[in-house]
Amino acid sequence: MPREAALDSSASRTSPPPMSKRKAVTAITVGNALEFYDFTVYGFMTSVIGRIFFPALTSYAQLLLAIASFGVGFLARPLGGLVIGAYADRHGRKKAMNLTIGLMMLGCAMIAFAPTPSLIGFAAPALIVLGRLVQGFSAGGELGASTTMLVEYADRGDRVYMSSWQVASQGLGVMFGAIVSNVVVSLLPASDLDSWGWRLPFVLGMLIAPIGLYIRSQLHETLGDVPAAEGAAHATLGTLLRDHWADLLKASLLFLSCTVGIYVVAFYLPTFAAKELGLPVQVGIWVGVVFGVINFILAPLSGRLADRWRRKPVIFWSRVALLVLVPPCFLWLVDAPSAARLYLVVAILSVFLTSQFPALLVMLTELFPRHLRASGLSIVYSVVVAVFSGFSPFVLTWLVHASGDKLAPAWYLLVVTAVSTVALLWLTDRTGEELDGPAPDGSLKAAP
Numbered sequence: 001m002p003r004e005a006a007l008d009s010s011a012s013r014t015s016p017p018p019m020s021k022r023k024a025v026t027a028i029t030v031g032n033a034l035e036f037y038d039f040t041v042y043g044f045m046t047s048v049i050g051r052i053f054f055p056a057l058t059s060y061a062q063l064l065l066a067i068a069s070f071g072v073g074f075l076a077r078p079l080g081g082l083v084i085g086a087y088a089d090r091h092g093r094k095k096a097m098n099l100t101i102g103l104m105m106l107g108c109a110m111i112a113f114a115p116t117p118s119l120i121g122f123a124a125p126a127l128i129v130l131g132r133l134v135q136g137f138s139a140g141g142e143l144g145a146s147t148t149m150l151v152e153y154a155d156r157g158d159r160v161y162m163s164s165w166q167v168a169s170q171g172l173g174v175m176f177g178a179i180v181s182n183v184v185v186s187l188l189p190a191s192d193l194d195s196w197g198w199r200l201p202f203v204l205g206m207l208i209a210p211i212g213l214y215i216r217s218q219l220h221e222t223l224g225d226v227p228a229a230e231g232a233a234h235a236t237l238g239t240l241l242r243d244h245w246a247d248l249l250k251a252s253l254l255f256l257s258c259t260v261g262i263y264v265v266a267f268y269l270p271t272f273a274a275k276e277l278g279l280p281v282q283v284g285i286w287v288g289v290v291f292g293v294i295n296f297i298l299a300p301l302s303g304r305l306a307d308r309w310r311r312k313p314v315i316f317w318s319r320v321a322l323l324v325l326v327p328p329c330f331l332w333l334v335d336a337p338s339a340a341r342l343y344l345v346v347a348i349l350s351v352f353l354t355s356q357f358p359a360l361l362v363m364l365t366e367l368f369p370r371h372l373r374a375s376g377l378s379i380v381y382s383v384v385v386a387v388f389s390g391f392s393p394f395v396l397t398w399l400v401h402a403s404g405d406k407l408a409p410a411w412y413l414l415v416v417t418a419v420s421t422v423a424l425l426w427l428t429d430r431t432g433e434e435l436d437g438p439a440p441d442g443s444l445k446a447a448p
Contacts (some may be wrong), residue, residue: 024153025162027219029169031212032099032146036173038181038205039073039139041134042111043267043393044285047274048198053117053125055062062380072129074135074391077382082237084141085378088148089371092221096145096374100138105209108296112202136386144378151365151373152222156434157307163365164303164358171295171354174266178288180204186282215327223370232286240376250426252379255317257420258360259381259389261353264413265346266291268393273398276406277337290343294350299358306359310431312424315363318356319421322349323414328377330410366430 042049088096109130117124147166154162180201188197240248270284306314329345361377368376392412399408 021153021162024219025150025165027215028097028146028150028163029172031097031216032142032166032169033172033176034205034208034212035100035104035139035142036170037177038108038173038202040267040288041137041177041181041205042073042135044270044288045185045198045201046193046271047281048185048193049128052194052198053128055258058212063171067376073132073136073139074382074386074389076133077140077386078379080137080140081144081378081380082140082375082380085144085375088141088145088374088378089223092223093100093145093149093152093374094216094219096141097149097216097219100142100145101209101212101216103138104135105206105334107133107138108133108205108209110204132378140382140386141374141378143381144374144376147361147365147377148374149219149222151362151435152370154435156432158303159366159435160306160311160358160362161300162210163304163361164299166361167299167354167357168296171292171299173292174288175292175296177201178285178292182282182285182289185285189429237375237379240372240379244368244376248344248376248380250423251364251367251376252384253420254360254423254427255364255380255384255420256317256388257322257417258353258357259385260392260416260420261322261349261413262291262357263389263392264396264409265349265353268396268409269342269346271397271433272348272400272409273337273342276400277334277342279337279339279342283339286339287342290346290352294347295354297355298351302355302361303358306362307354307431309427310426311359311363312427312429314359315356316421316424318352318418322417324412325349326413326417327407330407334406343381357408359434361425363429366433370436375395376397 084096084100087099109129111128114127115124121409143166147163150162150166151159184197184200185193266288270281270287273279273284273287274281302314325348329348333341333345363381365373365377396409396412399412400406405411
């Protein structure tokens with residue numbers, strides 16, 4: 001195909017959709033927030049679920065198995081990322097995002113209405129695990145499809161800002177989950193909480209999912225006129241591994257620090273505060289609110305900064321700040337545990353985790369051509385989260401228990417951040433370039 005014809009074809013695929021950016025951001029953000037509420041609310045209820053579904057075990061074993069069942073949801077993420085990501089690249093981002101909400105609602109229903117072990121024995125925790133697998137499959141495809149749509153709605157000068165609403169919506173979902181869980185745990189007597197109250201956050205997740213479906217129905221598709229045959233031929237794991245294996249490797253390494261950090265700070269610290277520092281369970285749950293508020297407020301500001309000052313500097317200096325601050329923050333918290341210190345440590349670390357996330361998402365999205373974009377991002381995100389991030393609470397619970405070192409989470413996060421940052425050396429900063437436009441040598445960015 002002549003270069004001029006190729007550019008015309010690319011332009012037709014990237015023409016602005018009829019929906020305004022503000023409406024698109026609202027539709028994608030609200031739906032994504034509901035998705036993350038449904039997936040993460042389980043993390044805030046692990047202590048209660050462990051007590052109910054593993055009653056014959058010690059309190060430590062109950063906690064460990066409940067956290068492991070939280071991590072099980074991440075095992076299905078790579079498969080969900082591959083299947084739903086490919087679906088988004090073949091049939092559209094909008095259809096894929098609607099599919100993820102439907103699957104997440106199904107997973108919530110399986111957990112909300114799961115019988116207890118007193119009724120069906122071992123099958124009860126098995127149903128919980130199955131529900132988590134369904135949720136994980138859904139979550140595996142959500143970020144790739146929704147982030148891709150946000151980036152494709154954007155202009156070359158505001159891509160990070162647009163993608164920042166993906167990050168902000170995650171914070172909104174985590175915050176909502178933390179508030180609902182805290183209200184349930186705080187207001188209900190222990191007997192009511194154990195008999196039926198623990199189900200309420202999951203029932204609520206089911207009830208609000210149709211709202212997300214309706215809002216997303218208003219979106220306009222951004223995939224464009226890429227032929228279905230082309231998508232079917234190329235949107236596969238084989239193509240990604242053959243033609244983009246180096247991009248997948250670099251993206252996964254770069255993603256490692258941010259995702260591990262978020263799961264350590266937002267999901268492990270509440271458990272750490274309760275079990276290792278002796279703080280009330282309710283204090284730990286409010287960690288999610290602190291993280292969510294900072295995430296929601298700071299992500300768009302960070303997006304604007306990265307669009308103006310480039311992606312790499314924002315990511316690099318955010319990580320330098322983490323390397324400097326993580327050890328003293330944990331040492332200060334462990335030295336004299338209190339709710340105030342816990343929230344301040346979470347707030348400080350959340351600032352530098354959030355500030356790098358939008359720029360990071362865009363750099364990874366820009367690595368892949370249009371017909372592989374949702375698949376590539378979904379697979380990178382879901383594999384990294386499944387292998388490292390989702391099981392970080394489990395690993396750290398075991399590590400602290402085995403070593404007796406309450407600073408183990410700090411050393412873990414420090415090493416992961418340092419190793420992950422090396423990937424910046426091998427990635428190109430594409431600030432100001434067209435997403436699918438011509439490269440300096442005249443070739444198309446979108447070409448496989």
